[in-house]
Amino acid sequence: MSRRLSLAGRLALLFAACTATVSLLAGVLFDRASEAHFVELDQQLLAGRLDVLRNLLAGLDTPAGLAERRAALEAELRRHPDQALQILGADGDLWFASDDAPAESPGAHGDLHAWHSGDTDYRVLEAPLREGQTDSPRLRLLLDITHHQHFLQRMQRLIWLTVGLSALATALLGAWAARSGLRPLHRMAEVASGISARSLTRRLDETGAPAELAEPIRAFNAMLERLEDGFTRLSAFSADIAHELRTPLSNLLTQTQVTLAQPRDAEAYRETLHANLEELQRLAQMVNDMLFLAKSEHGLLAPNRERLALQDELDALLEFFQPLAEDQDVRLVRTGQGHLAADRGMLRRALSNLLDNALRFSPPGGEVRVAVAEDAQGVRLEVANSGPAIPAELLPRLFDRFFRIDPARREGRGEHAGLGLAITRSIVRAHGGEIRCESAEGWTRFVMEFPR
Numbered sequence: 001m002s003r004r005l006s007l008a009g010r011l012a013l014l015f016a017a018c019t020a021t022v023s024l025l026a027g028v029l030f031d032r033a034s035e036a037h038f039v040e041l042d043q044q045l046l047a048g049r050l051d052v053l054r055n056l057l058a059g060l061d062t063p064a065g066l067a068e069r070r071a072a073l074e075a076e077l078r079r080h081p082d083q084a085l086q087i088l089g090a091d092g093d094l095w096f097a098s099d100d101a102p103a104e105s106p107g108a109h110g111d112l113h114a115w116h117s118g119d120t121d122y123r124v125l126e127a128p129l130r131e132g133q134t135d136s137p138r139l140r141l142l143l144d145i146t147h148h149q150h151f152l153q154r155m156q157r158l159i160w161l162t163v164g165l166s167a168l169a170t171a172l173l174g175a176w177a178a179r180s181g182l183r184p185l186h187r188m189a190e191v192a193s194g195i196s197a198r199s200l201t202r203r204l205d206e207t208g209a210p211a212e213l214a215e216p217i218r219a220f221n222a223m224l225e226r227l228e229d230g231f232t233r234l235s236a237f238s239a240d241i242a243h244e245l246r247t248p249l250s251n252l253l254t255q256t257q258v259t260l261a262q263p264r265d266a267e268a269y270r271e272t273l274h275a276n277l278e279e280l281q282r283l284a285q286m287v288n289d290m291l292f293l294a295k296s297e298h299g300l301l302a303p304n305r306e307r308l309a310l311q312d313e314l315d316a317l318l319e320f321f322q323p324l325a326e327d328q329d330v331r332l333v334r335t336g337q338g339h340l341a342a343d344r345g346m347l348r349r350a351l352s353n354l355l356d357n358a359l360r361f362s363p364p365g366g367e368v369r370v371a372v373a374e375d376a377q378g379v380r381l382e383v384a385n386s387g388p389a390i391p392a393e394l395l396p397r398l399f400d401r402f403f404r405i406d407p408a409r410r411e412g413r414g415e416h417a418g419l420g421l422a423i424t425r426s427i428v429r430a431h432g433g434e435i436r437c438e439s440a441e442g443w444t445r446f447v448m449e450f451p452r
Contacts, residue, residue, distance in 0.1 A: 008178035015174030020167040027159030034155060038148045039123075043112055046125040046141050049083060052076065053139055057087075057129055060137060063095040074098075084122075086140040087129075101142060114145070121149045184213045188220055200228035233400070241402065245286070248279040289419040293401065296426030303343035303430055310372045310381065311337040317348060318370065321355050329364040330385075338374030340450055342431050350427040351383070353420035354446050358385035361444070378433075378451040390439040398437050399425040 056072060059065075066073070066087070077085055077098050084101035088094055102117040106124050115122045123143040130136040184204075191202055203224060204217045259272040295301055311334070318332045325332050340347070351370075358368045366386040373380040390398070397403050402418040424446075428435045433450035 011178040012175035016167040016171035019170035084142040301430040336372035354383040381448040384445040
């Protein structure tokens with residue numbers, strides 16, 4: 001496979017091509033302007049010589065008439081060695097030719113033109129001796145312009161040399177400039193090639209970078225931050241899930257090994273199977289919750305929306321939790337009403353997680369308040385419980401999987417694996433809403449907002 005040309009090489013070639021084109025155009029324009037200037041000078045010179053010769057040959061009608069004017073004519077021609085003269089009759093016969101005139105005739109031509117004979121270039125001007133008379137003898141002036149043509153040829157060679165040298169110099173300078181300008185990209189490539197699970201903290205320095213690369217550098221650093229955050233969360237998630245699965249698996253193994261250590265009656269085996277069933281149910285619930293969260297993260301949750309009267313749904317849930325609240329001496333209160341297009345099962349699951357969480361952290365004699373508010377912007381649901389405030393630095397992590405405020409605590413219930421709030425957030429977001437936690441002045445509030 002052929003190697004692709006680098007970006008610096010492409011820029012260098014582009015600079016060279018642009019410089020060569022501009023230089024070539026400038027050279028061609030200068031060459032044309034020089035040639036036009038020489039033509040204008042030659043025309044003025046020949047026009048002046050024509051006037052002198054017309055005065056000198058005034059009244060000439062026949063070749064014989066040249067004899068008495070020949071000496072003066074030759075003297076005038078010697079004064080201008082770069083000029084030759086041919087005198088022709090009205091019928092085109094040659095009457096006179098100066099010594100330095102070419103042997104061949106340039107042919108009839110009505111205006112100023114260039115003519116080449118042998119190694120010499122001429123500018124030829126042919127005009128009647130007497131203006132306005134068609135039967136007048138004709139004067140043909142030939143001006144040697146060989147030195148002009150040599151100058152123009154040298155100029156053309158110089159133009160081509162300048163174009164080539166300019167293109168080469170521009171290519172070299174362009175390659176250097178491009179490599180210097182693209183150095184931040186090379187640094188980005190070096191950083192990217194060195195990225196691994198152990199070096200996600202590396203960042204590109206934006207200082208001194210060109211304005212065009214500042215935004216890509218910021219985007220690259222932001223990508224590294226997201227990767228670092230995602231890898232940190234994944235590592236923590238892997239450690240948490242290993243820890244959560246280890247306990248029930250260890251219980252299953254221990255109970256099974258103890259049971260099989262010696263023969264037992266049917267009742268003992270039955271009790272062991274019941275205990276194992278509880279652990280297996282806990283594992284199954286954890287796996288189901290994790291699958292639910294995985295579907296949510298990949299946008300696979302599809303709520304079956306129906307218009308729900310939130311006060312009725314909350315009253316049904318509070319009635320279900322009422323016995324538990326009475327056992328813990330916690331009062332349940334619901335205020336407000338509203339309607340929301342939502343999936344009944346998902347919404348009840350999210351609210352159940354919040355109510356269960358509120359009851360577990362409410363002290364005896366406390367209160368759990370559920371409030372509904374509806375306005376033109378949307379619906380607001382709030383579940384609040386009295387009790388100790390949550391430290392502000394922990395609030396952003398409450399919705400992380402397997403997160404517990406006190407990792408050493410199990411809140412007295414083995415079925416709580418730290419997935420409830422993560423599931424609640426995924427349900428709220430699947431309905432287009434957002435959830436946040438506020439904790440201050442002896443109250444902890446989980447606020448859900450659903451836009452119209």
